[in-house]
Amino acid sequence: MGGADPASSSVPASASVRPRGVGPVDVMLGDLHRSLVEVRGGEVADYIPELSKAPADAFGIALATLDGHVYEAGDAREEFTIQSVSKPFVYSLTLADRGLSAVLEAIGVEPTGDPFNSITVDQETGRPYNPMVNAGAIVAASLVEGRDGNEQFERIRAHLSAFAGRELHVDDAVYRSETETGDRNRAIAYFMRTVGALSGDVDTALDVYFRQCSLLVTARDLAVMSATLSNGGRNPVTGEEVLAPEYVSRVLAVMSTCGMYDYAGEWMYRVGLPAKSGVSGGIAVALSDRLGIGLWSPRLDRRGNSVRGIAACEQLSQRLGLHVLGSDASPGPPTMRARSGAEVRSNLSRTPEHQAVLEQQGGAIRLYELLSDQTFLTAEAVLRTALADDDCRWAVLDMRRAATVDTAAARLFEALVAGRAHDGLATAVVAPAVLPLAGALADAGATLFESQDAALEWAETSLLTEALGVEADSGARELADQELLHDMTPEDVAVLAPLMQEHRYDAGAIVFDEGDPADRLHFVMAGQATVALRTGESGERWSRLITVVPGTSFGEVAAIDGGTRSTRVIAEEGLVTLTLTVDDLAGLRETHPSLVAHLYQGMARSLAARLRNANRAIAALQS
Numbered sequence: 001m002g003g004a005d006p007a008s009s010s011v012p013a014s015a016s017v018r019p020r021g022v023g024p025v026d027v028m029l030g031d032l033h034r035s036l037v038e039v040r041g042g043e044v045a046d047y048i049p050e051l052s053k054a055p056a057d058a059f060g061i062a063l064a065t066l067d068g069h070v071y072e073a074g075d076a077r078e079e080f081t082i083q084s085v086s087k088p089f090v091y092s093l094t095l096a097d098r099g100l101s102a103v104l105e106a107i108g109v110e111p112t113g114d115p116f117n118s119i120t121v122d123q124e125t126g127r128p129y130n131p132m133v134n135a136g137a138i139v140a141a142s143l144v145e146g147r148d149g150n151e152q153f154e155r156i157r158a159h160l161s162a163f164a165g166r167e168l169h170v171d172d173a174v175y176r177s178e179t180e181t182g183d184r185n186r187a188i189a190y191f192m193r194t195v196g197a198l199s200g201d202v203d204t205a206l207d208v209y210f211r212q213c214s215l216l217v218t219a220r221d222l223a224v225m226s227a228t229l230s231n232g233g234r235n236p237v238t239g240e241e242v243l244a245p246e247y248v249s250r251v252l253a254v255m256s257t258c259g260m261y262d263y264a265g266e267w268m269y270r271v272g273l274p275a276k277s278g279v280s281g282g283i284a285v286a287l288s289d290r291l292g293i294g295l296w297s298p299r300l301d302r303r304g305n306s307v308r309g310i311a312a313c314e315q316l317s318q319r320l321g322l323h324v325l326g327s328d329a330s331p332g333p334p335t336m337r338a339r340s341g342a343e344v345r346s347n348l349s350r351t352p353e354h355q356a357v358l359e360q361q362g363g364a365i366r367l368y369e370l371l372s373d374q375t376f377l378t379a380e381a382v383l384r385t386a387l388a389d390d391d392c393r394w395a396v397l398d399m400r401r402a403a404t405v406d407t408a409a410a411r412l413f414e415a416l417v418a419g420r421a422h423d424g425l426a427t428a429v430v431a432p433a434v435l436p437l438a439g440a441l442a443d444a445g446a447t448l449f450e451s452q453d454a455a456l457e458w459a460e461t462s463l464l465t466e467a468l469g470v471e472a473d474s475g476a477r478e479l480a481d482q483e484l485l486h487d488m489t490p491e492d493v494a495v496l497a498p499l500m501q502e503h504r505y506d507a508g509a510i511v512f513d514e515g516d517p518a519d520r521l522h523f524v525m526a527g528q529a530t531v532a533l534r535t536g537e538s539g540e541r542w543s544r545l546i547t548v549v550p551g552t553s554f555g556e557v558a559a560i561d562g563g564t565r566s567t568r569v570i571a572e573e574g575l576v577t578l579t580l581t582v583d584d585l586a587g588l589r590e591t592h593p594s595l596v597a598h599l600y601q602g603m604a605r606s607l608a609a610r611l612r613n614a615n616r617a618i619a620a621l622q623s
Helices: 013-017 024-036 049-053 083-098 100-106 134-143 149-164 172-181 183-194 202-213 219-230 245-258 261-270 307-320 352-364 376-388 407-422 436-444 452-468 490-499 556-561 582-591 593-622
Strands: 060-065 070-074 275-277 282-287 291-296 336-340 365-370 394-398 426-430 447-449 501-505 510-512 520-526 529-535 541-548 568-571 575-581
Touching: 024 060, 024 070, 024 307, 024 376, 024 407, 049 172, 060 219, 060 376, 070 219, 083 100, 083 134, 083 149, 083 202, 083 219, 083 245, 083 275, 083 282, 100 134, 100 245, 134 149, 134 183, 134 202, 149 202, 149 219, 172 202, 183 202, 219 245, 219 282, 219 291, 245 261, 245 275, 261 307, 282 307, 291 307, 307 376, 307 407, 336 376, 352 365, 352 452, 365 376, 365 452, 376 394, 376 407, 394 407, 394 452, 407 426, 407 436, 426 436, 426 452, 436 447, 447 452, 490 575, 490 582, 490 593, 520 582, 556 593, 575 582, 582 593
Parallel strands: 365 394, 394 426, 426 447
Antiparallel strands: 060 070, 060 291, 275 282, 282 291, 336 365, 501 575, 510 568, 520 575, 529 541, 529 568
């Protein structure tokens, strides 16, 4: 498939032994977490004494999708103080309160290349360089509307809580520690007031800023907060619009250029995602219209960024193709359509007994149609839907419309197939045989088909075989077992039997063709036959309308109105039919009218069932 590389997209070993209900994305995050947990470079921040008490080896990863699902690994629910990760979210509140022009007059948007706590301003404008360094963040906090510092902070706390989707609270010990040791921030704030960048009371602005940085969050919270930015300002978990969309792009732009301190340029080169880090070890990462990532690991590099957090983001960006300059950031059309076997059927004709079983148990079959090219982000939604279908025994994955599947998506699909096989669940994949990924999926345990119809037939037959204890539609039938004759008495069947003529056909033989006289009704006694209709602009192709099996019939229209055939019927191996001619049927109308009435009732039921299946297929195409 397009960009898929089977050699590089092999299923992780852990995917084949995953616990039931744990999906490939969970496995991937778990593997990533385990691969980095032994990385012990860096030091825990100690310039704020209370931060030095953080567990050095804690490590949490969370990934939030825009439909509100959150994947987690490690210590993703352990609380820590948000510190500088608060800056873009407070900046967003300042934009909402004051407007773009007023905030831009007060705070610039240029990267500095200097440490986050530098005491410097833009020499031309007198503004802090950007809101992601301490100088700009203190000014941003001071611009939040409120009658006093307490009201300003409560609005900040409520705003960040709305981003996280839960109430956030201050860590009082860290807040006191910041207040007692924040001399450099005091120097920055007084310098800001001296150059005219900060108005109002310095101590009030600092107190708001210290409390803002002392709010407790988790890696999961940061993932949801980032996903809210990615989702145009609407929290994907709660559904609340937290920030107007016109401000979101400004926040993401500043995160892209200034969010990772003086590592911002290399971060964009290696990872390529808007992000903000903090000295408690947190990182919030947003990919517009796609997802949010939250990480926490307290060991920091010399720039103040989490060592494990950066390593995890680099690997996620590379493995999943997330770099903003290399990924398709547009939402695009729907990428997948899911249906159950109760909604869509194959074109194989079934006996009433088998139809009843499929009506009752067809939900055990699921059809997943991919409607577009696949990346990690689209494949994740497909996999999560499939994993959520607890009743799905037979999955049909139709990949024909996915012209390309990138390596990250290929890994997920292989892991899905391998995981289902490990759980004793069957998967069919519909894809042209030339696709490079097809072989890898077959190796992972999938059964390959060239058409959706054939894959659905396989799933239905597997279900019926399991439900009935015998191979479905495989054996020969007696005349009395025919679907059309169910209402007849043994005496009526005995009247019909002498009129029947047996016909045997080799595989591939044409039983009758389009335009032939419609002179007889066929009852299938053994084998199968395919009813095909001429299709294509010039009628060069024959497409299967239905396949008839023992116990069913074809050619019913001939018995009703005669005329000529409108389809072609092709025998499959071992086809045996008994036929009743139109002339014999006309004679029975005179001698056995009740028998003929029962026969017509049977034909009406058969045609009605086929019409229902056709309507079901049409409805499926329109949904």
